[in-house]
Amino acid sequence: MQRRSITIIGGGFSGSMLAVQLARLAGQPFQCDVHLVEPRPAPGPGLAYTARRSEYLLNVPAKALSAFPEEPDHFQNWLRVTGADQDCQAGFCTRQSYGRYLQQLVGQVLEWPSMNGMNCQWHNSSAQSVEPNPDGPGAVVRLRNGQLIRSDLVVLALGNFPPAVPTPLPHDYLSHRGYHGSPWASGALSGIKPTDDVLLLGSGLTAVDVLLGLRADGHQGRLTVASQHGRWPAAAVPGAPSYPSFWATELAGLSSVGAVLQVVRQHVAAAQAQGLPWQPVLDSLRPDLPRIWAGWPLAEQSRFLRHLAGIWSVLRHRSPPGNAEIIGQLLASGRVQQLRGRAREIVSTDDDLLVTVSRAGHPDQQLTAQHVITCTGPLLDYRRIQEPLVVQLREAGQLVPDPLGLGMLTDADGALLDASSQASDILFTIGPSRRPAYFESTAVPELRAQAVTLARLLGQRLRQLEGAEV
Numbered sequence: 479m480q481r482r483s484i485t486i487i488g489g490g491f492s493g494s495m496l497a498v499q500l501a502r503l504a505g506q507p508f509q510c511d512v513h514l515v516e517p518r519p520a521p522g523p524g525l526a527y528t529a530r531r532s533e534y535l536l537n538v539p540a541k542a543l544s545a546f547p548e549e550p551d552h553f554q555n556w557l558r559v560t561g562a563d564q565d566c567q568a569g570f571c572t573r574q575s576y577g578r579y580l581q582q583l584v585g586q587v588l589e590w591p592s593m594n595g596m597n598c599q600w601h602n603s604s605a606q607s608v609e610p611n612p613d614g615p616g617a618v619v620r621l622r623n624g625q626l627i628r629s630d631l632v633v634l635a636l637g638n639f640p641p642a643v644p645t646p647l648p649h650d651y652l653s654h655r656g657y658h659g660s661p662w663a664s665g666a667l668s669g670i671k672p673t674d675d676v677l678l679l680g681s682g683l684t685a686v687d688v689l690l691g692l693r694a695d696g697h698q699g700r701l702t703v704a705s706q707h708g709r710w711p712a713a714a715v716p717g718a719p720s721y722p723s724f725w726a727t728e729l730a731g732l733s734s735v736g737a738v739l740q741v742v743r744q745h746v747a748a749a750q751a752q753g754l755p756w757q758p759v760l761d762s763l764r765p766d767l768p769r770i771w772a773g774w775p776l777a778e779q780s781r782f783l784r785h786l787a788g789i790w791s792v793l794r795h796r797s798p799p800g801n802a803e804i805i806g807q808l809l810a811s812g813r814v815q816q817l818r819g820r821a822r823e824i825v826s827t828d829d830d831l832l833v834t835v836s837r838a839g840h841p842d843q844q845l846t847a848q849h850v851i852t853c854t855g856p857l858l859d860y861r862r863i864q865e866p867l868v869v870q871l872r873e874a875g876q877l878v879p880d881p882l883g884l885g886m887l888t889d890a891d892g893a894l895l896d897a898s899s900q901a902s903d904i905l906f907t908i909g910p911s912r913r914p915a916y917f918e919s920t921a922v923p924e925l926r927a928q929a930v931t932l933a934r935l936l937g938q939r940l941r942q943l944e945g946a947e948v
């Protein structure tokens with residue numbers, strides 16, 4: 479019998495944990511090779527957990543971050559056994575520790591043949607195209623190093639892309655040494671001198687990281703943060719009691735943003751009347767967010783993105799309490815100045831960048847800085863992503879961006895929908911690219927569950943392919 483093959487493109491959390499879950503599938507042995515394609519120096523950490531800076535913390539406590547949904551203590555046990563818990567502050571550990579954890583988990587799968595017969599190998603390159611197999615079913619994945627991988631099934635686990643360019647054309651400033659378009663790139667802050675003036679665009683978790691990084695580097699220059707809503711991520715409340723779900727009784731069937739908001743507000747008020755913070759009320763919505771999102775027609779989803787997504791993001795994606803406290807101090811002491819509005823134009827001069835910030839109903843504001851750092855969050859609008867693989871699949875009509883710019887169109891299992899809404903038998907995706915289906919498809923709890931269900935589905939597909947061959 480011919481060996482089957484699955485190619486996973488992208489070896490961050492999503493792709494690596496999919497490989498780990500494939501290796502854990504039970505049942506009759508598989509005759510299958512799993513190819514994990516990742517250009518970084520090691521698979522596992524991906525974009526989020528690569529940065530080697532001790533002040534970059536995970537935004538939820540370690541107890542919520544096991545790689546395995548059915549083994550909730552797994553990460554905490556790993557921290558204890560390896561001694562990496564020394565790096566944690568009040569239950570919040572460093573992202574670099576988490577990267578090492580993931581690297582070790584996927585490393586075991588790469589080093590040892592799995593009990594179920596799957597053989598996983600890492601290709602330290604990037605995928606440039608996925609094309610139909612000219613010699614039969616399946617596809618051929620072409621790597622940047624020239625290698626071709628014949629694949630029965632292909633999974634796109636491409637993750638988060640650097641933030642969108644912040645202004646309309648012209649974009650001459652993109653090549654200026656003081657413009658930092660990718661705050662997560664290695665050494666992103668290294669060219670900033672202690673006395674340089676720095677402008678951050680955006681006030682979410684990335685801006686928090688950048689400010690903590692600059693503070694740790696002894697930065698003394700002027701720090702300004704421009705954002706449309708002017709809010710900062712709320713502080714996490716570890717140990718807050720849970721709040722009961724009210725989806726089935728009050729939210730099911732609500733098809734407008736306004737109706738859902740009204741019910742949620744009532745519950746926040748009820749919680750406050752009982753002396754509870756608002757955070758557990760929002761957290762209780764989390765398992766039901768895909769159903770709430772799917773219950774809204776496109777126009778309502780668009781309304782939510784226009785009016786509430788910015789606020790939702792700072793309420794839902796919280797800072798470790800210690801980080802929130804430092805940001806509060808930086809603001810209160812005037813060390814960090816805030817501007818409301820969005821960058822409309824950036825003009826580069828020899829040493830500086832001149833930025834115009836606009837806000838509806840207010841006069842434009844201009845300021846000069848030696849460095850501008852885009853902290854507006856990952857770009858997931860697949861209409862605009864210029865990665866060669868994404869461009870090739872988009873032009874071939876195999877990857878269809880959603881109309882709201884959140885990710886790719888998929889069916890409920892993560893199979894890509896083509897231009898005629900036909901689900902692919904070959905191409906699947908996992909990770910933030912699935913936001914159009916769920917809205918929240920970003921954090922570890924959602925992604926580890928996707929890895930389990932997608933691994934099972936791919937296992938079934940392999941069995942079907944093997945059955946068809948007998």
Ligand SMILES: Cc1cc2nc3c(=O)[nH]c(=O)nc-3n(C[C@H](O)[C@H](O)[C@H](O)COP(=O)(O)OP(=O)(O)OC[C@H]3O[C@@H](n4cnc5c(N)ncnc54)[C@H](O)[C@@H]3O)c2cc1C
Nearest residue numbers: 488490491492524525526536537604605637638909921922
């Ligand atoms: C800075 C940051 C911090 C975060 N912190 C947290 C946190 O504390 N807690 C939490 O729950 N979530 C956090 N997240 C959310 C994050 O989305 C997930 O936790 C998770 O890391 C996503 O993993 P991923 O594999 O889908 O994406 P990524 O980590 O982006 O990995 C995708 C990988 O695909 C590779 N790739 C891309 N294109 C190709 C190609 N053509 N060929 C081959 N490989 C390719 C990239 O090199 C990359 O390594 C954070 C996100 C960011 C950006």
